[in-house]
Amino acid sequence: MVAAPKSVEQLTEAEAVAELTRLADEIAAHDIRYFQEDAPAISDADYDALKRRNTEIEARFPHLIRENSPSFRVGATRAEQFAPVEHGVPMLSLDNAFSDEDAVEFDARVRRFLKLEEEVAYTAEPKIDGLSCSIRYENGVLVQAATRGDGRVGEDVTANVSTIGEIPRRLKGSGWPETIEVRGEVYLGHAEFAALNEAAEAAGQKTYANPRNAAAGSLRQIDSKVTAQRPLRFFAYAWGLLSEPFAETQWEALAKLKSWGFQVTPQSERVQGAKGLLDAYARMEAERPKLGFDIDGVVYKVDRLDWQQRLGFVSRAPRWGIARKFPAQQARTVLEAIDIQVGRTGALTPVARLTPVTVGGVVVTNATLHNADEIERLDVRVGDTVILQRAGDVIPQIVRVVPEERPKPEPAPFEFPHVCPCDLKTEVVRETTASGAETVVRRCSGEFACPFQRLAHLRHFVSRRAFDIEGLGEKQLTAFVERGWIAEPADIFRLHAHRDELLETEGYGETSVKNLFEGIEARRTIALDRFIYGLGIRHIGETTAVVMARGYGTIEAFLEAMDKVAARDPEAVEELDAMDQIGGAVIDAAAAYFAEDHNRRIVQALKDELQVQEAEKPKTDTAVAGKTVVFTGTLERMTRDEAKAQAERLGAKVSGSVSKKTDIVVAGPGAGSKLKTATELGIQVMTEDEWIAMVGG
Numbered sequence: 001m002v003a004a005p006k007s008v009e010q011l012t013e014a015e016a017v018a019e020l021t022r023l024a025d026e027i028a029a030h031d032i033r034y035f036q037e038d039a040p041a042i043s044d045a046d047y048d049a050l051k052r053r054n055t056e057i058e059a060r061f062p063h064l065i066r067e068n069s070p071s072f073r074v075g076a077t078r079a080e081q082f083a084p085v086e087h088g089v090p091m092l093s094l095d096n097a098f099s100d101e102d103a104v105e106f107d108a109r110v111r112r113f114l115k116l117e118e119e120v121a122y123t124a125e126p127k128i129d130g131l132s133c134s135i136r137y138e139n140g141v142l143v144q145a146a147t148r149g150d151g152r153v154g155e156d157v158t159a160n161v162s163t164i165g166e167i168p169r170r171l172k173g174s175g176w177p178e179t180i181e182v183r184g185e186v187y188l189g190h191a192e193f194a195a196l197n198e199a200a201e202a203a204g205q206k207t208y209a210n211p212r213n214a215a216a217g218s219l220r221q222i223d224s225k226v227t228a229q230r231p232l233r234f235f236a237y238a239w240g241l242l243s244e245p246f247a248e249t250q251w252e253a254l255a256k257l258k259s260w261g262f263q264v265t266p267q268s269e270r271v272q273g274a275k276g277l278l279d280a281y282a283r284m285e286a287e288r289p290k291l292g293f294d295i296d297g298v299v300y301k302v303d304r305l306d307w308q309q310r311l312g313f314v315s316r317a318p319r320w321g322i323a324r325k326f327p328a329q330q331a332r333t334v335l336e337a338i339d340i341q342v343g344r345t346g347a348l349t350p351v352a353r354l355t356p357v358t359v360g361g362v363v364v365t366n367a368t369l370h371n372a373d374e375i376e377r378l379d380v381r382v383g384d385t386v387i388l389q390r391a392g393d394v395i396p397q398i399v400r401v402v403p404e405e406r407p408k409p410e411p412a413p414f415e416f417p418h419v420c421p422c423d424l425k426t427e428v429v430r431e432t433t434a435s436g437a438e439t440v441v442r443r444c445s446g447e448f449a450c451p452f453q454r455l456a457h458l459r460h461f462v463s464r465r466a467f468d469i470e471g472l473g474e475k476q477l478t479a480f481v482e483r484g485w486i487a488e489p490a491d492i493f494r495l496h497a498h499r500d501e502l503l504e505t506e507g508y509g510e511t512s513v514k515n516l517f518e519g520i521e522a523r524r525t526i527a528l529d530r531f532i533y534g535l536g537i538r539h540i541g542e543t544t545a546v547v548m549a550r551g552y553g554t555i556e557a558f559l560e561a562m563d564k565v566a567a568r569d570p571e572a573v574e575e576l577d578a579m580d581q582i583g584g585a586v587i588d589a590a591a592a593y594f595a596e597d598h599n600r601r602i603v604q605a606l607k608d609e610l611q612v613q614e615a616e617k618p619k620t621d622t623a624v625a626g627k628t629v630v631f632t633g634t635l636e637r638m639t640r641d642e643a644k645a646q647a648e649r650l651g652a653k654v655s656g657s658v659s660k661k662t663d664i665v666v667a668g669p670g671a672g673s674k675l676k677t678a679t680e681l682g683i684q685v686m687t688e689d690e691w692i693a694m695v696g697g
């Protein structure tokens with residue numbers, strides 16, 4: 001990640017502007033990877049940190065909030081697909097225990113808290129490794145289902161959950177509370193998971209790393225018809241909101257849930273005291289390989305619900321329950337080869353091919369090596385004996401090499417490929433973040449031309465903020481790519497050549513074909529910034545694309561400049577660098593993109609199909625062209641946004657802070673420190689009226 005950033009309190013206004021711009025682009029790029037490509041590049045925690053930083057900067061500099069601020073997109077983007085649902089009772093998590101001692105201490109704690117001498121009864125339930133879900137029933141009818149989310153608010157997945165066969169749409173039997181949130185785990189069995197991945201692989205689609213990811217991906221499908229085809233399963237084990245109590249013990253509650261039509265884990269049992277906890281764990285560990293679904297431990301719960309009530313919660317976890325986790329399972333084997341796989345976004349992932357070995361009851365032949373840095377860190381070489389670890393997940397990891405067992409003579413260190421295995425022999429580049437920091441990821445620079453990346457790129461191309469082509473969604477694109485009709489953006493505009501075949505395709509009629517072609521034709525005339533953004537060049541987000549479009553004005557000027565930037569022509573690089581908020585990462589990405597012949601050819605072919613509109617270039621023949629202007633204090637004849645837009649139209653650059661580079665400060669009533677600085681620096685200061693007189697408003 002990036003070097004530790006300056007604290008928000010220390011940021012100057014200029015730094016804040018730069019950072020807000022960078023964050024807007026970076027977050028937008030992550031949103032695309034997360035929502036459209038289902039291939040997040042960073043963890044949720046890192047993503048949240050970016051969002052938080054953005055909000056903190058905005059809180060300190062409210063006047064710098066951008067029109068396209070990620071804060072405005074929270075609802076629109078993260079939850080565009082699934083509406084937020086507030087849980088009736090929060091969905092908390094459990095504390096973990098890792099040893100027999102921890103389990104014994106849990107029992108002791110419970111008895112101390114309740115001041116009990118007697119033995120306590122517990123349920124011991126398998127801890128299913130899926131994703132938790134809360135399903136609300138009103139009068140016995142399923143009315144809403146939500147994911148856990150942050151525990152307080154989840155996502156509305158009612159349509160998708162309703163397709164899961166093991167979840168009753170109507171409760172069976174009787175005795176259910178008028179309102180009840182039934183909680184449990186949505187998961188995929190091993191056999192279903194293997195079949196799903198096999199089918200995905202055969203169709204050239206993305207495979208899932210483990211059953212839990214596959215279950216999560218399946219549950220979060222926008223189209224519930226897709227979810228319906230995934231063999232998701234469900235175990236009920238808890239509840240949230242209740243209109244009235246329905247059981248006196250957890251054990252009784254499980255039996256009731258079962259009688260209402262839910263599956264409950266048959267491996268669950270009721271045990272007595274600490275010894276019962278330990279025995280249950282040993283038994284579950286032995287049964288684990290035969291279960292046919294992933295569990296990552298055992299959950300212990302105080303059986304009596306009145307005692308659970310008295311025990312209550314400490315912060316985010318109950319005192320009445322604990323999760324005893326299985327240790328990671330390890331085995332020894334030999335690394336036979338390292339293969340490189342190319343993901344949908346072009347990221348190159350090294351995969352270890354192993355001599356088959358059983359780890360925790362599962363035969364393992366592959367392990368992920370994550371990236372080049374990981375290989376270097378482990379210093380793992382083909383022929384090495386390695387320690388493999390499987391922790392809950394199905395994709396095992398190599399923890400370390402056994403140095404004594406390295407063959408003689410020593411094998412050479414692994415050399416990470418410099419060209420993509422996609423046959424294009426494109427250069428492999430190290431990925432950088434928008435702020436220019438190198439990451440551990442290496443990518444194929446083949447973009448549209450790399451068969452592994454084509455679909456993701458085309459999806460970006462037709463997406464709403466790029467070419468926004470109606471009627472050409474993921475499903476249609478995938479089908480057209482498979483049929484060989486579309487391989488690159490220009491092909492979209494030549495799709496009419498396949499009109500007759502399309503008419504014969506199931507699901508298409510005269511009207512839908514007409515609509516599709518109208519949707520395409522409507523975009524044959526396109527704004528330059530959308531054209532640039534649509535190319536999907538790394539780090540060239542919407543904002544940067546607008547800046548570049550304004551800077552170059554025409555598609556011809558843009559392409560000419562890009563050729564020169566690719567050749568590292570100093571003048572062209574400097575021109576680009578001088579554009580507002582554009583720096584090294586954008587320049588490098590543009591240069592790498594346009595240095596590839598196939599990218600240039602693809603862009604040219606696309607241009608030949610289109611009329612790319614001229615962008616409004618900043619004027620150079622006005623009184624304020626090229627000047628840096630700062631507005632401060634209250635403006636009385638126009639809004640800040642108007643003033644800014646007008647100044648920019650006239651070729652001025654508007655800045656939020658006064659520095660030596662400022663040419664003019666327009667000060668209205670109430671102007672404070674900026675006016676003071678301007679006077680100190682001897683900068684020209686004028687009133688709003690004087691400004692308007694000058695710019696001829």
Ligand code: IVH
Binds near residue numbers: 091093128
């Ligand atoms: S009871 C207050 N029972 O483990 C929390 N959870 O760390 C009540 N899980 O979020 C949860 N199997 O996703 C419970 N038999 C089981 C479980 C189980 C799996 C998951 C669940 C929960 C997490 C708790």
